Structures are given as C-alpha cells and as structure tokens.
Amino acid sequence: MSGITLHDIRKAYPGGPEVLHGVSLDIRAGEFVVVVGPSGCGKSTLLRLIAGLERCDRGEIVIGGRRANDLAPQNRDIAMIFQNYALYPHMTVRQNIAFGLELRGMPKAERNARAEAVARTLQLEAYLDRKPGALSGGQRQRVAMGRAMARNASTFLMDEPLSNLDNALRVAMRTEIKELHRALGATIVYVTHDQTEALSLADRIAVLKDGHLLQFGTPAEIYDTPADMFVAGFLGTPAMNFLPLDRLSPSPVPPGRTIGLRPEAIRVHADEPSGLALPAKVLLSEMNGAELILHCETDAGRVTAIAPRHEFSFHPARVWLGCDMSRAHVFDSRTGLRLEHAAMEV
Numbered sequence: 001m002s003g004i005t006l007h008d009i010r011k012a013y014p015g016g017p018e019v020l021h022g023v024s025l026d027i028r029a030g031e032f033v034v035v036v037g038p039s040g041c042g043k044s045t046l047l048r049l050i051a052g053l054e055r056c057d058r059g060e061i062v063i064g065g066r067r068a069n070d071l072a073p074q075n076r077d078i079a080m081i082f083q084n085y086a087l088y089p090h091m092t093v094r095q096n097i098a099f100g101l102e103l104r105g106m107p108k109a110e111r112n113a114r115a116e117a118v119a120r121t122l123q124l125e126a127y128l129d130r131k132p133g134a135l136s137g138g139q140r141q142r143v144a145m146g147r148a149m150a151r152n153a154s155t156f157l158m159d160e161p162l163s164n165l166d167n168a169l170r171v172a173m174r175t176e177i178k179e180l181h182r183a184l185g186a187t188i189v190y191v192t193h194d195q196t197e198a199l200s201l202a203d204r205i206a207v208l209k210d211g212h213l214l215q216f217g218t219p220a221e222i223y224d225t226p227a228d229m230f231v232a233g234f235l236g237t238p239a240m241n242f243l244p245l246d247r248l249s250p251s252p253v254p255p256g257r258t259i260g261l262r263p264e265a266i267r268v269h270a271d272e273p274s275g276l277a278l279p280a281k282v283l284l285s286e287m288n289g290a291e292l293i294l295h296c297e298t299d300a301g302r303v304t305a306i307a308p309r310h311e312f313s314f315h316p317a318r319v320w321l322g323c324d325m326s327r328a329h330v331f332d333s334r335t336g337l338r339l340e341h342a343a344m345e346v
C-alpha cells in the first residue's frame with residue numbers, strides 16, 4: 001500500500017493551454033479517493049500523471065514516499081483500469097487476467113493459479129475459457145479489474161470504469177468495487193463525472209473544475225459544507241436550490257447573499273405554515289417511488305422540493321414551501337464562496 005502526494009501540479013498539453021493549474025492532493029495509503037468534476041476539467045489528465053502516462057510541467061508527484069516524477073509507469077506499482085477495459089479480444093479471460101504476469105516472467109503454472117484465484121474472488125470462474133466478445137459489459141469490467149488485481153499492485157487507478165454499463169449493473173458493480181477495496185486494502189483513485197458514484201464510493205472526494213481543485217473532503221463534508229456554489233450544486237440530487245432571498249421584500253437575509261437550500265430542507269405544505277414560507281406554483285411533479293419531486297415557481301425563482309407522496313392524494317398545483325433556515329447554506333452572491341457560521345434561524 002502506498003499513499004500518493006501531488007504537490008502544485010501543473011500541466012499543459014503540447015501547444016495547448018494549461019489544463020491543471022496547480023493541483024495539490026494528499027491521498028493516504030489504502031484510501032479510496034474519487035476525483036469528480038464536469039467533462040474537460042482535467043480528471044483523466046490527473047490520473048494519467050499519477051500513472052506516469054503523462055509528465056507534469058511543474059510540481060511533484062510522490063508515490064509511497066518516493067518522488068515519482070521521473071519513474072516509468074511500470075516502476076510505479078500502479079494498475080490502471082480504463083473506461084474501455086482494454087482487454088485483448090483474442091485472449092481468453094484466463095489469459096487476459098494473467099497477461100501482466102507473463103510479461104514479468106512468472107512461470108505458466110503459477111500464472112494460471114493466480115488468475116484462477118483472482119477469478120474466484122470476482123466470480124468469474126465459469127468464464128475463464130471465454131473470450132471478451134462472449135461476456136457481458138459487467139463481466140468484462142470484472143476481467144479488467146482481475147488483471148489489475150493479479151498484478152498485486154498497491155494502487156489502482158480507475159478512469160470511469162462503470163460508464164459503459166447499464167444502470168442496474170452500474171449500481172451492482174459499485175457495491176462490488178467498494179467490497180473489493182475493503183478486501184484488498186489498496187489505494188484507489190477513481191475518476192468519474194457522476195456525483196452519485198462519488199458520494200457512494202469515496203472515502204474522500206476531490207472536486208475538480210477547470211483544472212482547479214475546489215474541495216477535498218469526505219462525502220459528508222462535501223455534502224454538508226460545500227466550499228462554494230459550484231460544489232454545492234454539483235453534488236446531490238435533486239440539486240441544491242439557490243434562492244436570492246435578498247430580492248424579497250421584506251428580505252429575510254442581508255443583501256449580497258445567496259441562500260442554498262437542499263430539497264430536503266424544504267417542506268411542502270398545502271396551506272400557509274408558520275415561519276418562512278414561499279407561495280409556489282407547481283410547474284411539474286415527478287413521481288419518484290415513495291416521493292414526489294415538485295418543480296415550482298416562486299417569487300425567489302425556481303425551487304425543487306421533495307414531498308412524501310402519501311401526503312398528497314393528487315398532484316398539487318399550488319403549495320407553500322416552508323424553508324428550514326437552520327439548514328440553509330449561505331454563499332457570497334458575487335464570489336460564490338460559502339460564508340461560514342452564517343446559517344440563520346428565521
């Protein structure tokens with residue numbers, strides 16, 4: 001197991017603009033870190049730098065206590081799992097899993113024994129003699145994991161490994177990856193643009209935007225105390241509501257502040273409740289199993305709220321939205337930054 005430290009990493013591709021603008025991250029040995037952010041923010045570039053597939057222009061990469069800037073990929077004790085799995089189509093599952101071992105000169109009998117042990121862990125035993133073309137997406141994904149596991153690497157880098165799978169399989173594989181992490185104890189750096197995946201998998205989440213690290217913290221820290229409006233809006237579904245309540249008259253908040261309320265901090269009432277409540281017109285109500293997701297229009301703009309479905313025998317057209325201001329996030333409207341200690345009771 002080895003930790004990874006990135007210090008002030010900068011990277012531009014030849015002839016292009018800088019895509020990472022000084023990223024620093026301290027990943028502990030055995031930690032599961034998910035790097036999340038919108039398309040093009042530099043996630044894959046960061047992973048490729050750790051793997052040694054790209055070189056940084058500035059900064060330092062330390063892996064397992066060793067400066068790794070100049071280490072070749074094969075000397076970094078890292079296994080990378082790509083989105084497309086990069087399996088060899090003409091090889092069987094057994095050969096694919098054992099491939100890296102053959103390159104290292106391990107005798108055939110030992111290779112096969114290792115491949116079979118890994119296949120057992122991943123419940124791939126029945127498929128050892130099949131080729132990737134005869135496997136489902138989830139099975140291929142497991143073979144790719146198996147190849148990385150067979151190498152006994154101390155660190156796994158995963159670039160959107162679940163994005164080719166259908167939703168049910170993605171959720172199932174998520175659990176498998178989490179269990180594998182627990183069993184192997186390896187350090188995992190996992191890239192995704194899917195915030196649900198980040199929240200459910202990570203020990204800590206690194207939120208990247210436009211080549212800048214905005215926040216690095218546990219899922220609960222990121223969800224409960226987002227550093228700015230981008231992080232607040234990016235993680236959580238339905239997304240946080242941003243309410244310019246300072247536009248209301250009388251206004252419950254000082255000017256220049258934007259209030260963020262997650263849907264669960266808003267209670268839907270048929271009649272006007274006590275406390276701060278906004279009258280709202282329901283534009284759309286979505287059935288979500290036990291809940292209704294209500295998309296509403298208010299004097300403070302669009303608001304999404306969640307209501308237990310049993311509380312409404314019909315799809316409501318007009319409601320009151322009770323705002324639990326003790327759960328409000330307060331942001332500076334100009335910079336978007338979170339204002340600490342500014343939660344308010346109304």
Ligand SMILES: Nc1ncnc2c1ncn2[C@@H]1O[C@H](COP(=O)(O)OP(=O)(O)OP(=O)(O)O)[C@@H](O)[C@H]1O
Binds near residue numbers: 016042
């Ligand atoms: N080989 C390359 N040459 C030049 N520019 C590149 C190269 N690879 C990536 N880029 C650029 O670097 C930026 C970051 O790309 P990167 O692939 O790291 O982002 P990402 O967050 O992983 O995106 P996605 O989620 O879409 O995969 C983008 O603007 C991209 O166009």
